[in-house]
Amino acid sequence: MPRKISIMIVDDEESVRDSLYNWFIEDGYEVECAENAKQALSILESKNMDIILADIKMPGMDGLEMHRRIRSLNKDSVVIIMTAFAAVDTAVQALKDGAYDYITKPFDPDDLSHLIRNASSQISLKEENEALRNKLISLENVEDLIGRSDAMIKVLKEVEQVAQSSSPVIITGESGTGKELIARAIHSNSKRKYSPLISVHCGALTESLLESELFGHEKGAFTGAMYNRKGRFEMADGGTIFLDEIATISPKMQIELLRVLETKIFIRVGGNKEITSDFRVICATNKNLKQMVEDGHFREDLYYRLNVVNIKIPPLRDRTDDIPMLVDHFIKKYCTSMSRNLMSIDKSALKRLEQYDFPGNVRELENMIERAIVVGNDKEIRLKDLPFDKAMSSNSFKSLEDLEKQYILQVLNKYDWNISKSAKVIKVDRVTLYNKIKKYKLQSPKK
Amino acid sequence: MKRSDSGILIINHGNFEKDFLGTIADSIVQEYHLPVSVKESHTDLSEYFDPMRRQYNGNQLMMELDSLSAPDGIKKMALYRVDLFNPILTYIFGQASLNGDIGVASMHRLRNEQYGMKKDDDLLLERFQKVVIHELGHMFGLVHCHVPPCVMRSSTYVEDIDQKDLHLCPKCRQELESG
Numbered sequence: 001m002p003r004k005i006s007i008m009i010v011d012d013e014e015s016v017r018d019s020l021y022n023w024f025i026e027d028g029y030e031v032e033c034a035e036n037a038k039q040a041l042s043i044l045e046s047k048n049m050d051i052i053l054a055d056i057k058m059p060g061m062d063g064l065e066m067h068r069r070i071r072s073l074n075k076d077s078v079v080i081i082m083t084a085f086a087a088v089d090t091a092v093q094a095l096k097d098g099a100y101d102y103i104t105k106p107f108d109p110d111d112l113s114h115l116i117r118n119a120s121s122q123i124s125l126k127e128e129n130e131a132l133r134n135k136l137i138s139l140e141n142v143e144d145l146i147g148r149s150d151a152m153i154k155v156l157k158e159v160e161q162v163a164q165s166s167s168p169v170i171i172t173g174e175s176g177t178g179k180e181l182i183a184r185a186i187h188s189n190s191k192r193k194y195s196p197l198i199s200v201h202c203g204a205l206t207e208s209l210l211e212s213e214l215f216g217h218e219k220g221a222f223t224g225a226m227y228n229r230k231g232r233f234e235m236a237d238g239g240t241i242f243l244d245e246i247a248t249i250s251p252k253m254q255i256e257l258l259r260v261l262e263t264k265i266f267i268r269v270g271g272n273k274e275i276t277s278d279f280r281v282i283c284a285t286n287k288n289l290k291q292m293v294e295d296g297h298f299r300e301d302l303y304y305r306l307n308v309v310n311i312k313i314p315p316l317r318d319r320t321d322d323i324p325m326l327v328d329h330f331i332k333k334y335c336t337s338m339s340r341n342l343m344s345i346d347k348s349a350l351k352r353l354e355q356y357d358f359p360g361n362v363r364e365l366e367n368m369i370e371r372a373i374v375v376g377n378d379k380e381i382r383l384k385d386l387p388f389d390k391a392m393s394s395n396s397f398k399s400l401e402d403l404e405k406q407y408i409l410q411v412l413n414k415y416d417w418n419i420s421k422s423a424k425v426i427k428v429d430r431v432t433l434y435n436k437i438k439k440y441k442l443q444s445p446k447k
Numbered sequence: 448m449k450r451s452d453s454g455i456l457i458i459n460h461g462n463f464e465k466d467f468l469g470t471i472a473d474s475i476v477q478e479y480h481l482p483v484s485v486k487e488s489h490t491d492l493s494e495y496f497d498p499m500r501r502q503y504n505g506n507q508l509m510m511e512l513d514s515l516s517a518p519d520g521i522k523k524m525a526l527y528r529v530d531l532f533n534p535i536l537t538y539i540f541g542q543a544s545l546n547g548d549i550g551v552a553s554m555h556r557l558r559n560e561q562y563g564m565k566k567d568d569d570l571l572l573e574r575f576q577k578v579v580i581h582e583l584g585h586m587f588g589l590v591h592c593h594v595p596p597c598v599m600r601s602s603t604y605v606e607d608i609d610q611k612d613l614h615l616c617p618k619c620r621q622e623l624e625s626g
Binding site: 020026106 | 532535585591601
């Protein structure tokens with residue numbers, strides 16, 4: 001149900017206020033009245049009005065001046081100027097100042113109805129636009145962060161909570177768990193979402209390069225510094241800087257980073273001018289930073305400065321419930337990007353994925369699905385399309401029998417359930433293989 | 448509608464004929480299920496005339512109506528032949544106080560002749576009935592309705608009045624009865 005549109009009438013004549021009040025209240029609007037501009041501005045301080053119908057001539061501040069003040073308050077109200085005398089210059093001035101329309105008293109009832117209806121439509125469209133934009137952003141996030149397991153829901157709740165503040169965040173988790181995605185989700189749900197998210201992979205850069213990357217440099221600061229260059233902290237002004245693999249930075253950089261985090265002021269390499277930047281810092285690591293502090297490899301003061309909020313992302317093996325959903329997501333993602341028909345995954349392949357311990361976490365799963373789509377038959381991902389081989393570690397076997405069962409199943413799948421071939425590979429006779437299939441209740445996926 | 452609502456008083460400011468008023472009263476009874484009485488008025492309307500606009504001030508007539516004594520719970524509805532206006536609108540078919548006890552309705556702009564068309568007394572009566580029932584709806588707390596045939600739909604042209612029925616839609620009816 002659409003919400004009630006609110007209208008404020010600003011006119012020094014009581015009879016005008018009363019008549020308009022009655023007209024709008026009968027039309028189901030929420031109505032406020034003010035007898036002068038001062039009163040109207042005071043009402044606007046405490047509440048928003050969708051439409052303001054203001055007389056141009058009022059004692060004290062006139063309607064045009066009031067309109068300018070309303071605009072300076074950053075209010076989104078639609079302002080309609082009323083006057084008892086039509087004058088082109090004031091009408092032009094009102095419209096130049098951004099008034100929605102201009103109407104001469106007395107109004108034709110139909111003109112007034114149309115005017116208010118059109119203004120209401122504009123307000124509704126604007127709100128709808130805003131709502132759709134927000135929906136789009138949240139959809140983007142939902143698409144990136146897949147998971148309905150309890151562990152992942154906990155992470156998503158934490159993301160929602162921390163997004164609203166500007167506190168530093170440390171994201172910890174094994175390699176491939178999606179730490180950068182979490183950083184993106186925090187950024188795009190925060191007030192900083194319209195400013196950039198700048199990512200720096202600290203582990204990929206040497207100390208001097210990292211310094212230049214983070215703080216920028218002046219022309220001639222070092223060999224090859226041909227131009228002035230903005231650093232990542234400067235680029236992240238108003239937004240977020242994401243420092244991945246924070247545990248890898250040198251002790252010298254740890255000191256410099258601590259200073260910047262405390263003051264938000266820094267100097268470019270080779271420069272002498274202080275630069276201020278308003279950024280939020282999010283770090284990620286797959287190391288145990290606390291242990292590194294205890295071992296003396298990471299500064300304690302920097303650790304506490306960064307570790308205001310800590311989000312731990314569970315490894316994929318601890319949230320196997322999410323695997324089917326992740327598989328679906330990656331199938332859609334890669335089938336779309338490769339312009340292939342949407343594929344499915346057969347039960348045995350999915351089951352095998354659910355049993356696998358994924359040392360490379362979600363990244364490994366994603367790569368597996370991408371590969372399977374490339375080598376697959378364009379209809380479904382089969383077990384044989386997945387890169388499971390002896391070299392791949394898996395500790396998901398519960399017993400020797402389980403190991404035997406999985407091995408037999410793997411061989412059978414590999415040879416399309418050709419019993420003679422499979423028996424030969426396993427080095428048992430056909431009868432033994434049949435007995436094993438019966439014992440383990442194995443079934444061909446084609447049945 | 449409140450329990451305290453006990454009846455409707457029609458005040459005849461336009462020398463309307465008895466039969467004409469009787470038909471209007473019947474349609475009110477049918478819609479609002481309250482007793483309707485009629486009072487003749489011989490008030491001189493000239494003091495409500497605005498020579499600049501050559502119309503009668505509906506707001507001032509409402510104030511005059513408000514000062515007229517009537518038993519508690521009685522809604523006062525004054526009917527006119529003259530052209531009414533209020534300070535913001537070029538004309539009004541009628542107006543009433545929302546959830547209040549007073550309302551006015553004018554026949555002037557409901558006449559076909561006003562728009563260069565052939566006189567039609569039946570159509571005129573029907574339009575006037577609709578305006579009166581609409582304004583009474585406001586007095587019983589109903590706001591404009593978006594259901595096209597509902598009598599509470601806003602009408603700014605006489606053609607709009609012709610488009611709607613003489614009755615409240617089920618939603619407005621329910622709202623009226625729930626008080």
